[in-house]
Structure formats: C-alpha cells, structure tokens
Amino acid sequence: MRLLFDARYIRTDVHDGISRYSAELAAAVAAAAPGRGVEVAFLIHDDAQRAFLPPGARVLRIHAPTALREPLTALLLNRHRPDAVFSPMQTIGSLGRRFGLILTLHDTIYYRHRTPPRDLPWYVRLGWRLFHLSYVPQRLTLNAADVVATVSETSAAEFARVRLTKRPVVVIPNAPQRLAALLPAGTAVVPGAAHLVYMGSFMPYKNVETLIRAAAHLPGRTLHLLSRISPERRAELSAMVDPAGAEVVFHGGVTDAEYAALLADRAVLVSASLDEGYGLPVAEAIELGVPAVVTDMPIFREVAGDGARYASGTDAEAFAAAVRSLDDADEWARVVAAGTAHIARFSWDRSAGALLDAVAALPRR
Secondary structure, three states: OEEEEEOOOOOOOOOOHHHHHHHHHHHHHHHHHHHHOOEEEEEEOOHHHHHHOOOOOEEEEOOOOOOOOHHHHHHHHHOOOOOEEEOOOOOOOOOOOOOEEEEEOOOOHHHOOOOOOOOOOHHHHHHHHHHOOOOHHHHHHHHOOOEEEEOOHHHHHHHHHOOOOOOOEEEOOOOOOOHHHHOOOOOOOEEEEEEEEEOOOOOHHHOHHHHHHHHOOOOOOEEEEOOOOOHHHHHHHHOOOOOOOOEEEEOOOOOHHHHHHHHHEEEEEEEOOOOOOOOHHHHHHHHHOOOEEEEOOHHHHHHHHHHEEEEOOOOHHHHHHHHHHOOOHHHHHHHHHHHHHHHOOOOHHHHHHHHHHHHHOOOOO
C-alpha cells in the first residue's frame, strides 16, 4: 500500500502546533510503516522541509497549501497512484480523487474565536473567516473524506455534538515534546512552586488576566510569561500587575531549551485559558515531571488527568490557592507521579499506529 503523508504544514523557522504535530507524526509513521507493509512518501512545497523529515524520506514536491490551486490537489495526486492520502489539516483538495482520504480537524475553537493567523495571505484570511461563519462548509469538506482524524476524545465528542461529519472519526492523539532531552546532561527537575510558567498566546480567550490577578496573591514568586507579545498588549497587562504580589516577567519569546530550563527550576505550568483546542504546553510540562495549575475544563482533564490542580478560569484567588497547595512536598510529589502515569498514554508511536490502522481500514479505490 502506498501512503502520501501531507507534510506541507511543517514550518522551517519555528514550529507551531500543526507544524510540530506534522513533523513528529511523520517521523513515527516513517519508522512504523515498513513493518505494516506501507510505503510512505511525504508531500512538501519547500525543499527546506526535508530537514524536518526522517533521513532518506521519499518526498513529492507540489504547491503550497495556501496556493489558489489547492482545491484541485487530488487531480494532481491521482497521477502518482496513491492508495491513501493523510493530511494533518482538512483543506487539501479532494475533488476527483481516486484514493482513500483521511482529513484532520484538530478542534472547533475557530468557530468560537474566528481570528485567523496573521501570517496567512489576505485571501486565505478572508476565506478563513467566511468558512467559520457556519458549520456547513466544514461538513461538506469533512464528508468528502473517508475518515476524519482528530487529536483528542474531547474534540471527537464536540464533533458528534454539533454533527460535524457523517464519516467515522478516529482519534490520533497529539503527544508532548520531550523537554528533558533539551536540558544539560544530568539536570533534574527541582521540586517547588516558586515560578509560575505560562507558555501561550495573549489572545483574549487565553485569559492571562486571571494569572496576573492570581500573582497579586502570591508574593515572593515569579510569573513568567514566555511568548512574544505586542507592545500594546504588554502595556495593558503590565498596568494590572500588583507590585506587592509576585514578580511578573515578560520574556518576549524563548527557545525550547530556555522553556525547558525554566520549567525544571521549582516551577508550575499555569494556564487560565477559557477555551482550548488541546493544551500542548500542559502535556509537555507533565511529561517533564512538572505539575500544572489550569482551568477546569474537559480538554485539560483529558490531557493532564491528576497531574494538575484545577480552578475556575475566572477565580484568581482559587488559582493562587492551587499554586500554594504545591508548596507541600508530599502533594507536589503525588501530583507529579499521577501526571507521569497519565501522560505515558500519549506517544507518537501510538499515534502512528492509530493512523496506520485507519489507513489499513480505508476502502480501496
């Protein structure tokens, strides 16, 4: 069986969520495919993407996924006679396809927050907004596939709730980056809750305001806001900081190694987000052996299990109390042990197996 894996969403500068999912899953699929009798080739649009694929991987270079001819992609791929095509997104053209097709929709968050990524062309941003005004275009897109993949049971349940597709939905989970590999040899995680680490954007629904308010109740600690931030948004949040509370540090962007080092030093991963597609930083912290304090909502419960303490996203005092509870060494150890056991369920090898199982079950054309 020949599988074409759409790797065109891999970024060659800094990974975003889709890019990391594509690269990690591609590596795991490439390793597992020969044992399943599957020949894999990867679709790319930039030769620089080869560096993010396994050494010696077979590639097929075509247009970028943002190209105007994307709706006709299936007609191009038909010439290469694949048995199946997998895309980590749902926008690859399916018109006239003669192969099995698995499309991926990670979550439904953009129906609630319709602002598109700023780095997309203007016509793609316009189409993005129009596409998410109704579920109808998404239903038509997903129903053109044979199988729909998603990254969590929470998303699968949401698809069912809004009747998003008639096709079978398979969960091919996200998995955490192993931050321990980025630490200097011999470095161990230091227990404690002196540092509160937030990794994520500053969009309104991320609700960083609650973290700032919680910091007011946590003097003697430091809240680290790691991501890039606009000057206007930084000024807005800085005005909320209580000088009598925790110190608040705006890092303006960090490397993965710096991120790992901050988490390993008496830290707790925090997020008061009011909505989330997955919450990869939470998974990464727990995999490293660092507890989290996060909003109590289904996706965080699925990702973190008992490896986190939960609070209302609008209750700053409850967030602060959850952080203080981790000052107790026994409680810290209990939460970390529970998180380590829980996060072991998520691995790229298991996700690759789920994808290859779905490929094997596709109808032959």
